[in-house]
Amino acid sequence: MTDNQAGIALDSETLYQQQQEIITPDGPTIIAVDLQTPANIGSLYRLADAAAAEKIIFIDNKPGAFKNNKTVIRTSRNTCQRITTDFWSHQQFHSDYQTLPSLIALELTSKAENLFSTSLPKACSFIVGSERHGIPDNILNKCQAAVKIPMFGRNGSMNVSHALAICLYEWHRQHTGIN
Numbered sequence: 001m002t003d004n005q006a007g008i009a010l011d012s013e014t015l016y017q018q019q020q021e022i023i024t025p026d027g028p029t030i031i032a033v034d035l036q037t038p039a040n041i042g043s044l045y046r047l048a049d050a051a052a053a054e055k056i057i058f059i060d061n062k063p064g065a066f067k068n069n070k071t072v073i074r075t076s077r078n079t080c081q082r083i084t085t086d087f088w089s090h091q092q093f094h095s096d097y098q099t100l101p102s103l104i105a106l107e108l109t110s111k112a113e114n115l116f117s118t119s120l121p122k123a124c125s126f127i128v129g130s131e132r133h134g135i136p137d138n139i140l141n142k143c144q145a146a147v148k149i150p151m152f153g154r155n156g157s158m159n160v161s162h163a164l165a166i167c168l169y170e171w172h173r174q175h176t177g178i179n
Helices: 012-021 038-050 070-076 090-099 160-176
Strands: 029-033 056-059 085-088 102-106 124-128 145-148
Touching: 029 038, 038 056, 038 070, 038 160, 056 090, 085 090, 102 160, 124 160
Parallel strands: 029 056, 029 124, 056 085, 102 124, 102 145
Antiparallel strands: none
16 A cells, blocks of 8 residues: 555635635736626636735726626636726726736737746736737737747637636746745
């Protein structure tokens, strides 16, 4: 018989107690432009919670348009009830974007840098775009930088929530020393 090298799965109470002991810094702001898929919206809330994001700003989504959506609630595991959320119009973004921390687009552009060889600013906002059209050019033009995740298969992109998860954890690796 061999020793269990992986350990045993934690029960929910033990996991909850461990999470309460973790001191987390304020993470980046998440800005989501024109997202349409409730599962992706729910995933953004869950990521915001997991990565201690400052808040989520949804651009061109009306307050309440998905707040009570069952898919959003289920996918977010109810984090949509406690994450600070703002709803801005495109017009408000163009008026107020300078009040936000550095804008970093998570987008495939001609100048996008490899996420893993880029120094991400401590105070920043990660912008993700719609599932179909990405980040609109008039918002992309306001960003200080764009980052991309290297892809090794035939497909050149990945789901918006998956890409954001990788980006948020790379930010944490750089600024909070997680390994």
